[in-house]
Amino acid sequence: MTETPLTPIEIGLTAAIVTVEGEEPEILVAGEAATGEARAGLPFGPFDPLAHRTFEIGLRAWVEAQTGLRVGYVEQLYTFGDRGRHTVPGDTDVHVASIGYLALTRVADNGQRAPGARFEPWYRYFPWEDWRTEKPAMIERDILPELTRWAAQPAEAAEATRALSRKDRVRLYFGCDGSQWDEERVLDRYELLYEAGLVEEARRDGRAAALSRKALPRLGEPMRFDHRRIVATAIARLRAKLKYRPVVFELLPSEFTLTELQRTVEAISGRHLHKQNFRRLVENTALVEPTGVMSTQTGGRPAALFRFRREVLQERPAPGLGVRARR
Numbered sequence: 001m002t003e004t005p006l007t008p009i010e011i012g013l014t015a016a017i018v019t020v021e022g023e024e025p026e027i028l029v030a031g032e033a034a035t036g037e038a039r040a041g042l043p044f045g046p047f048d049p050l051a052h053r054t055f056e057i058g059l060r061a062w063v064e065a066q067t068g069l070r071v072g073y074v075e076q077l078y079t080f081g082d083r084g085r086h087t088v089p090g091d092t093d094v095h096v097a098s099i100g101y102l103a104l105t106r107v108a109d110n111g112q113r114a115p116g117a118r119f120e121p122w123y124r125y126f127p128w129e130d131w132r133t134e135k136p137a138m139i140e141r142d143i144l145p146e147l148t149r150w151a152a153q154p155a156e157a158a159e160a161t162r163a164l165s166r167k168d169r170v171r172l173y174f175g176c177d178g179s180q181w182d183e184e185r186v187l188d189r190y191e192l193l194y195e196a197g198l199v200e201e202a203r204r205d206g207r208a209a210a211l212s213r214k215a216l217p218r219l220g221e222p223m224r225f226d227h228r229r230i231v232a233t234a235i236a237r238l239r240a241k242l243k244y245r246p247v248v249f250e251l252l253p254s255e256f257t258l259t260e261l262q263r264t265v266e267a268i269s270g271r272h273l274h275k276q277n278f279r280r281l282v283e284n285t286a287l288v289e290p291t292g293v294m295s296t297q298t299g300g301r302p303a304a305l306f307r308f309r310r311e312v313l314q315e316r317p318a319p320g321l322g323v324r325a326r327r
Contacts, residue, residue, distance in 0.1 A: 012098035013059040014044040014080070014227070016234035017071055019107045019119060020251045023263045026119035027231055028105075029223075030066050040120065041224030042231070043067050044098065059101050067117035071103040073250040077233050080226055102234045104250040122235060125220045125228055129186060129235070129270045142217040143198070144176060150196040150209065183269050186236040190229060193219060201228060239269055244320040246287060249308040255291055257303040258282060265323060273323055287312055287319060 017028035029040040045062035052058030056074055063071055081097035107119065123130040128139050151166035164172070173188045175181030194202045197209025200222035210216065222228060241247045242265060251264055262278050282288060289309040294302040312319040 008094045010094045010096045011047040011055075012044055012096045013047055013055060013062055014042050014098045014100050014230055015059055015063050015071070015074075015103050016042055016077070016100065016231050017063065017067075017069065017103040017105055018122070018234065018238060018251070019105050020264050020267050021107050021119065023267055024121045025123070025235075025267045027122045027125070027234075028067060028069065028117065029120050030114075030117050039222060039224040041227045043117070044227075046096075047099075055099055056101070059099075059103075063103070066114060068114040069105060069117075071105050073104040073247065075102050075237075076100070077102050077230070077237060080230060082226065098230075100230045100233060102237055104238075104247065106251065106253065122231060123270075125223060125231060126186065126190070126235065127220050128189070129183070131181065131183075131270050132266055132272050135181075138217075138219070139174060142219065143193070144170070144174060146198055146217060147174070147192070147196055150198075183271055184236050184240045186239065187229070187232045190232040194229075199228075201226070235268075242268060242320060243322045244318040246308065246312070246319050246321075248321065249287075252308075255293070255295075255305045255307050257295055257305060258288075259303065261288070261306070265321060269323065271323075278323065281321060281323065285312075285319065285321060286315075287321065 015028075019026050019028070028043065030043045043063050043066045045058075045066070047055060047058045052061065055076070059074065060071060063069055077100040079097060079099050081095075128136050128143060130136060147170045151170050153166075155166055159166070169188070169192055171177045171179045172182075173185050173192055190199070193199050194207070195209065197203070197207050197211070197213055198217060199210075199219055200216060202210035203213075203216060204222070220228075223231070238247065248261070248264055248268070251268075252260065258279055261282065262273055262275065265278075266273055287309060288306040291305045291307055293305045295305050296302050
């Protein structure tokens with residue numbers, strides 16, 4: 001009896017590194033100059049069990065080597081192992097299962113970038129997620145008509161065990177037909193667009209729904225491999241953690257105004273927040289304390305500077321900003 005040879009597996013480490021600059025959330029990409037690839041992607045490299053004592057040590061080493069950055073806050077997201085991640089159809093070479101990480105950094109704290117490494121606004125890749133000024137027009141114009149047509153088609157056999165139908169997922173994930181927009185469902189929305197064949201990655205991966213279309217709508221910039229899915233996972237995680245962990249202060253300077261704090265929270269959540277309600281929330285949560293210094297860099301009246309009050313970490317288990325967006 002002939003044994004089928006096993007496909008070798010490689011463990012990869014991929015980093016979604018987030019910063020906020022000029023009131024815009026940005027993701028670090030390693031582009032063409034660094035990798036030779038046509039599409040921008042995230043910093044990544046293989047785990048070397050001889051050189052790296054832990055996955056996180058390996059991740060930090062790859063990030064610094066590829067981008068020149070030393071990241072601070074890091075947390076593990078998820079393991080991404082779908083066949084086809086780093087291969088082409090029919091390829092029997094090494095299959096890469098990548099451990100994704102979310103990392104936060106302050107741009108001003110870091111030095112020179114490596115060639116090809118740059119920060120890009122994350123709404124360049126997810127333009128339907130930015131509701132700070134208004135509901136993105138592309139949702140009604142480009143997304144919902146296509147999703148509605150797709151949802152009306154017969155579902156595939158693999159969908160029979162799902163609790164939600166196609167129509168239910170469209171309604172819940174995109175906040176239509178009486179449902180509210182939930183900013184944390186970033187990954188759900190991206191995966192629905194992928195399943196319906198509306199993003200370039202679905203065509204590249206040979207999804208029938210995408211191949212059957214004459215043309216795809218322009219729904220953000222695609223990325224290499226499944227890196228846009230990893231970024232969607234990172235955005236969803238960060239938006240959720242804003243509400244129960246003080247992670248926003250990893251993206252701010254040591255001293256900041258309340259307006260800078262609000263704009264950073266809005267940038268990450270993609271939602272506009274009522275100024276007075278936000279300030280009452282900040283006061284009630286006791287997350288910050290005044291420094292006694294006024295800033296004159298605001299372009300208008302001097303504003304009080306604040307800093308993160310670290311004692312709150314010992315005072316309660318979930319010290320976050322449970323913000324509610326203004327509808």
